[in-house]
Amino acid sequence: MPTLSESAIADLLGPYLPEMPPLLASQLSVYLDLLLKWNARTNLTAIRSPEEIVRRHFGESLFAGRHLDLHTTTLLDFGSGAGFPGLPIALLRPDIQVTLAESQNKKATFLREVVRTLNLRTEVWPNRVEAMPADRQFHTVTLRAVDDIHTALPAARSRIAAGGQLALLTTTPNAPPDGNSISLPNSQSAVLYLETIP
Secondary structure, three states: OOOHHHHHHHHHHHHOOOHHHOOHHHHHHHHHHHHHHHHHHOOOOOOHOOOOOOHHHHHHHHHHHHOOOOOOOOEEOOOOOOOOOOHHHHHOOOOOOOEEEEHHHHHHHHHHHHHOOOOOOEEEEOOOOOOOOOOOOEEEEEOOOOHHHHHHHHHHHHEEEEEEEEEEEEEEHHHOOEEEEEEEEOOOOEEEEEEOOO
16 A cells, blocks of 8 residues: 555645646655655655655655756756656656666665666666766756755756756755746745756
């Protein structure tokens, strides 16, 4: 039996994703159950409450996915961790070829398991982004909860093709000044920062 019902997941996600696409709640239910199972033995996220995982991880990721450029064809989730925001975006926007970059082996193994279980066409890059071929670029690069944002931002921007987009889930004080910041639902300071790369 799933941890949360599909209707409970849809209700929790209402502020982030007012219109729930068919199948998304069931896919997120499977993802949530895998995350909770793996998190019991491998530290994937400090958030333990299923409701908070749905709101904070799934909700914020889906909110970002709603605001991506409609022409996005490829996306790099830089330092994906437990798959946020990349995996929920892959579920919401199956038209985007998502690559999850995660250098920690346990987390990369978890990501592969979610991709396999949900039958996604998502690539897991089990290494640092800097180890990718230098010419490999993406339309959009996402970052969330990156340890050293000042080092990560230049590396992320270097992976964005001309005319592409940087999408950063951060807080108002940490948002760069150049782009557009959109306040996240249910938060005093969290924002989705979007920047178009010329």
